[in-house]
Amino acid sequence: MSESVIELENVTKVYSPDVHALNGITLSIPLKGMYAFVGPSGSGKSTLLHIIGAMDVPTSGNVVLDGVKLNNLKDYKLTLIRRKKVGFVFQDYNLLPNLTALENIMVPMEFAGMSRIKRLRNAASLLEMAGLAKRSTHKPSQLSGGEKQRIAIARALANNPKVILADEPTGNLDSKNAEQIYNLFRNLAKDHTVIVVTHVERLAQLADRVFYLKDGKLTRTDKNNKL
Amino acid sequence: MVLTFALHSIFRSKVRLIVVATVLGIVFFIVFLTLSVNGSVQSYAKEFKKVSAFLQLRASGSMGHVNMIGSDKLIPEDAYEKVKSIGHIVKVEKYLLAMMPKSQGHDNFAMHIGIEPGAVKRLESHGEVGSPRIIAGRDLTDKELEKGTDVAIIGKEYAEWLGITTEMLPAKIIIDPSLSSNSIYATKGTPREVEVVGIFASGYVFGDLQLYMPYKTFKKIYPANGISWLYITVDSAEYVPAVSEHLHKIFGKSIDVNAPISSAVFESATSKRIQKLSAFTIANAMLLAVIVIFLTMTLIVREQVREIGTLKALGATNAQITIAFALQAFVFVIAGVIIGTIIYATVGSTVITKFFELTMKSFLPVTYQSVFDAAGVKTVLNPFSFIFILLSAIAVGVLGSLQGLHAISKISPKEAIQNE
Numbered sequence: 142m143s144e145s146v147i148e149l150e151n152v153t154k155v156y157s158p159d160v161h162a163l164n165g166i167t168l169s170i171p172l173k174g175m176y177a178f179v180g181p182s183g184s185g186k187s188t189l190l191h192i193i194g195a196m197d198v199p200t201s202g203n204v205v206l207d208g209v210k211l212n213n214l215k216d217y218k219l220t221l222i223r224r225k226k227v228g229f230v231f232q233d234y235n236l237l238p239n240l241t242a243l244e245n246i247m248v249p250m251e252f253a254g255m256s257r258i259k260r261l262r263n264a265a266s267l268l269e270m271a272g273l274a275k276r277s278t279h280k281p282s283q284l285s286g287g288e289k290q291r292i293a294i295a296r297a298l299a300n301n302p303k304v305i306l307a308d309e310p311t312g313n314l315d316s317k318n319a320e321q322i323y324n325l326f327r328n329l330a331k332d333h334t335v336i337v338v339t340h341v342e343r344l345a346q347l348a349d350r351v352f353y354l355k356d357g358k359l360t361r362t363d364k365n366n367k368l
Numbered sequence: 369m370v371l372t373f374a375l376h377s378i379f380r381s382k383v384r385l386i387v388v389a390t391v392l393g394i395v396f397f398i399v400f401l402t403l404s405v406n407g408s409v410q411s412y413a414k415e416f417k418k419v420s421a422f423l424q425l426r427a428s429g430s431m432g433h434v435n436m437i438g439s440d441k442l443i444p445e446d447a448y449e450k451v452k453s454i455g456h457i458v459k460v461e462k463y464l465l466a467m468m469p470k471s472q473g474h475d476n477f478a479m480h481i482g483i484e485p486g487a488v489k490r491l492e493s494h495g496e497v498g499s500p501r502i503i504a505g506r507d508l509t510d511k512e513l514e515k516g517t518d519v520a521i522i523g524k525e526y527a528e529w530l531g532i533t534t535e536m537l538p539a540k541i542i543i544d545p546s547l548s549s550n551s552i553y554a555t556k557g558t559p560r561e562v563e564v565v566g567i568f569a570s571g572y573v574f575g576d577l578q579l580y581m582p583y584k585t586f587k588k589i590y591p592a593n594g595i596s597w598l599y600i601t602v603d604s605a606e607y608v609p610a611v612s613e614h615l616h617k618i619f620g621k622s623i624d625v626n627a628p629i630s631s632a633v634f635e636s637a638t639s640k641r642i643q644k645l646s647a648f649t650i651a652n653a654m655l656l657a658v659i660v661i662f663l664t665m666t667l668i669v670r671e672q673v674r675e676i677g678t679l680k681a682l683g684a685t686n687a688q689i690t691i692a693f694a695l696q697a698f699v700f701v702i703a704g705v706i707i708g709t710i711i712y713a714t715v716g717s718t719v720i721t722k723f724f725e726l727t728m729k730s731f732l733p734v735t736y737q738s739v740f741d742a743a744g745v746k747t748v749l750n751p752f753s754f755i756f757i758l759l760s761a762i763a764v765g766v767l768g769s770l771q772g773l774h775a776i777s778k779i780s781p782k783e784a785i786q787n788e
Binding site: 187190191194196197216217220221223224225229231232235237238239240248249252253296300308 | 373376377379380674675678679680681682683684685686688780781782784785
């Protein structure tokens with residue numbers, strides 16, 4: 142088994158005495174590959190995504206992302222972790238509406254302090270990878286759903302993070318566009334750790350491993366040998 | 369890129385940009401106007417300080433009317449020379465006044481005033497105010513005033529009382545100092561015929577019941593051992609208090625020194641009040657601008673919670689996002705400053721001029737109105753005003769956006785997902 146990039150040990154997240162979003166989750170995710178979190182609404186998969194993505198901290202337990210323990214880190218440190226180590230892909234794409242496709246991809250690079258020339262070069266290369274080189278000057282409102290999500294994936298790769306977190310990435314797409322996104326994720330999984338939260342069976346089947354969650358607990362882990 | 373995002377965000381709602389910038393423009397226009405009003409008033413006050421100021425001397429507790437029962441005490445004759453020797457005094461005018469009963473046994477009366485060459489025709493009961501203007505015939509000449517010729521000019525009410533019309537000029541009348549009434553006693557003077565050469569109008573009823581004649585002529589008619597009034601012109605309002613003190617030192621309690629409406633009064637009362645009012649107006653205008661920015665930024669932050677969450681998820685620090693949103697606040701205030709400047713440059717001068725015409729100028733004595741016109745309206749389109757306005761705009765931007773920026777720091781990156 143390859144080196145772990147994410148390690149969770151007995152992680153709990155309690156929002157109130159009655160709401161235990163996560164209950165003693167322990168898991169380890171290796172570097173590279175595609176992993177899926179599957180479960181019904183309220184199972185805790187989004188909370189788990191927040192914690193792995195350094196958007197939130199657990200109530201108890203340990204979270205280690207690429208060798209960095211996230212517990213008790215201040216907001217600023219968590220921001221730096223998100224910037225360098227994680228790329229996010231959202232169900233609704235979350236592209237900045239007033240920026241062009243190219244500019245949207247350049248945004249995280251600017252936060253990382255990259256020079257403008259380097260930003261332009263890298264963003265153009267990522268657009269090429271997403272197959273949208275000719276759409277660089279288009280704004281989100283001028284792009285289709287599939288194109289928007291491919292731009293969002295390119296943006297997630299902007300700072301070359303080790304981990305890509307995708308929350309229902311094909312939830313708003315038709316099957317044809319969804320298939321393109323699946324293929325893109327499979328390709329990315331060769332060099333990155335891609336974690337997908339999904340209800341879609343087809344996408345879960347593409348994952349190297351599927352984690353099933355229910356009521357904040359990890360109920361099952363399936364290793365997918367089809368791939 | 370973040371700055372591009374911020375600038376694009378401003379233009380996301382063009383209607384909002386126009387409305388907010390216009391409201392702020394009006395606010396800054398008011399600030400410009402207030403600065404201009406204040407600057408003009410200070411300028412006027414400065415001009416008024418340079419203008420000669422007047423003091424009136426009378427015998428203590430007396431009206432100085434030579435035939436008024438209980439109020440006929442006069443200033444000693446030698447006071448004239450004593451006063452002239454005081455520093456900062458540029459002119460001393462002496463007046464003699466007597467009351468003329470209109471009918472026996474009643475208190476209706478007219479006023480007879482003796483003046484010397486160069487003396488201003490000051491109307492009794494109106495201080496130095498009033499400006500009798502010849503409406504028929506002619507004025508008294510310096511030669512007549514110097515020689516003490518038996519001539520006079522009378523107010524139009526006086527002429528009506530005597531039945532003198534403009535066609536009758538010059539008309540001869542007899543001034544009889546032996547006439548009396550309840551408050552006027554008969555003097556032992558000699559009735560004398562004088563020729564009325566002109567009729568004047570003063571603008572108020574009692575002013576038009578007065579008669580001017582040469583000082584020497586007056587003395588031929590009325591027995592007067594002294595001077596009714598001395599009017600003293602001081603070279604600058606600044607020295608009025610010092611001169612007044614000096615006069616009291618010379619004459620002790622035997623005189624009353626009156627300083628009627630003067631530039632000093634104007635300066636201390638009007639100017640300082642306008643200064644306070646200006647500060648109050650500017651503070652309120654700024655408060656309004658802060659409220660406008662506060663509401664606008666609160667709305668913008670609320671609208672863009674998801675974008676802010678996304679930016680944070682993508683690795684933006686609070687500082688980076690805050691700068692982007694603060695920039696939006698500053699674009700609003702700078703747009704407001706530009707609009708305010710354009711409005712001010714277009715109509716500011718007209719508005720200020722009209723303001724002064726309708727307010728302060730109309731309440732000023734006639735003698736000061738020319739000074740007012742000469743000083744002119746002070747426009748504030750100068751570097752200092754711009755620096756003041758810009759600093760104010762920055763302060764408005766900072767204060768107005770504080771709450772919104774604080775709210776940004778509280779938004780979690782989870783909003784990028786939760787707000788779907």
